[in-house]
Amino acid sequence: METPKWNTKLLSARNVYEPAEDTFLLLDALENDIENLMKINPHIILEIGPGSGIIIAALASVLKSRVQCFAIDINPDACIVTRNTAELNNVTVNNTKKYVEVLNGNLLKAFQLRESIDVIIFNPPYVRTVNIETFVEGISQSWAGGENGRKIIDDLLPVLSKAISLNGVFYLVAVSYNNIEDLFTQMKVFGFVGKILKSRQVPGELLYVLKFKKTTS
Amino acid sequence: MKLVTHNMLTSKCLKGVNTGYPLKLVVKEIRVQSSDFNKEFISKMIPRLDWAVFVVAAKQIGHAGNLPDQLLPDYENNEELLKDVHHALFEVDIYEGELICPETNRKFQISEGIPNMLVKENEL
Ligand SMILES: C[S@@+](CC[C@H](N)C(=O)[O-])C[C@H]1O[C@@H](n2cnc3c(N)ncnc32)[C@H](O)[C@@H]1O
Numbered sequence: 001m002e003t004p005k006w007n008t009k010l011l012s013a014r015n016v017y018e019p020a021e022d023t024f025l026l027l028d029a030l031e032n033d034i035e036n037l038m039k040i041n042p043h044i045i046l047e048i049g050p051g052s053g054i055i056i057a058a059l060a061s062v063l064k065s066r067v068q069c070f071a072i073d074i075n076p077d078a079c080i081v082t083r084n085t086a087e088l089n090n091v092t093v094n095n096t097k098k099y100v101e102v103l104n105g106n107l108l109k110a111f112q113l114r115e116s117i118d119v120i121i122f123n124p125p126y127v128r129t130v131n132i133e134t135f136v137e138g139i140s141q142s143w144a145g146g147e148n149g150r151k152i153i154d155d156l157l158p159v160l161s162k163a164i165s166l167n168g169v170f171y172l173v174a175v176s177y178n179n180i181e182d183l184f185t186q187m188k189v190f191g192f193v194g195k196i197l198k199s200r201q202v203p204g205e206l207l208y209v210l211k212f213k214k215t216t217s
Numbered sequence: 218m219k220l221v222t223h224n225m226l227t228s229k230c231l232k233g234v235n236t237g238y239p240l241k242l243v244v245k246e247i248r249v250q251s252s253d254f255n256k257e258f259i260s261k262m263i264p265r266l267d268w269a270v271f272v273v274a275a276k277q278i279g280h281a282g283n284l285p286d287q288l289l290p291d292y293e294n295n296e297e298l299l300k301d302v303h304h305a306l307f308e309v310d311i312y313e314g315e316l317i318c319p320e321t322n323r324k325f326q327i328s329e330g331i332p333n334m335l336v337k338e339n340e341l
Contacts, residue, residue: 044262065253065254065258066257067258068307070222072334079331083329101218101219101221102330102331103222103331103334104331104334105334105335109334109336110230111227112225
């Protein structure tokens with residue numbers, strides 16, 4: 001997978017999360033896992049919190065007309081930048097463009113849950129903060145995660161199995177103090193088996209990319 | 218916003234709303250852009266759609282082609298049908314417009330192709 005292009009000027013003018021260590025770890029993890037991803041023959045892929053949009057743009061340009069990609073961010077500026085990034089990296093086949101459907105919204109709250117999404121990807125706001133209510137607008141929403149950095153993650157987990165298709169997968173970025181073991185335990189209750197796909201020590205943080213598979217029983 | 222997205226969206230997170238589906242569509246500007254037709258992909262997408270909702274929306278925006286109200290059983294082999302589905306689902310972008318909650322009439326703006334589905338704390 002090629003590292004996608006993005007417009008740095010637009011990104012900073014728009015107050016959107018800049019691709020950072022966590023972004024590139026996720027990109028690496030997805031690149032390593034792309035064959036497995038292809039094996040489940042995904043048709044619908046959703047990234048929650050695309051920020052700059054480089055993750056979903058990279059996937060869209062690899063998977064081309066075989067999938068429909070969606071991206072939903074709570075920050076309207078991130079939506080505009082994501083669409084721009086998707087266009088910048090658009091693969092053109094026979095003069096036609098592949099696009100990413102971009103939405104402004106909160107997690108899966110606006111979606112009908114009908115077990116139809118094959119892949120969900122989320123690099124969430126995982127930084128622990130004392131009080132999440134003080135971080136309600138713009139850029140702080142891209143990192144502020146409340147107690148143990150789990151507030152937004154825990155909001156999403158209970159509905160995942162109703163959104164993800166049989167054989168579907170969920171990729172999640174997390175940091176050690178999010179309590180990785182507990183994430184596995186929680187997800188098991190919600191019908192998923194998890195594993196660590198990649199981890200990396202970066203200044204001040206031990207980052208993980210986790211992969212969860214929906215279990216049939 | 219493409220019709221594929223409209224087919225998946227609901228306003229049921231609003232306080233007092235039961236299904237919030239389908240959202241009513243108000244179209245102010247449409248942009249059409251052709252995209253790659255992939256037969257296998259379209260046939261795999263069909264079972265994931267609410268077909269009736271899709272056909273009504275496609276007719277409303279004037280891009281339904283010959284889409285039947287009821288899905289025929291051997292649609293995988295019907296290339297004409299698959300092409301009509303592809304067009305209505307993926308090539309027509311609702312660039313400016315509104316989505317409206319069928320129960321409360323709460324409006325969600327679609328601006329430059331991006332629907333704003335955010336709701337305030339006090340609407341939940
Ligand atoms: C850590 S950034 C990741 C951005 C990008 N995916 C990347 O890897 O560089 C988290 C993103 O999630 C978005 N976000 C935060 N809370 C959200 C929510 N409840 N629903 C949707 N997106 C959310 C933020 O606006 C931000 O763009």
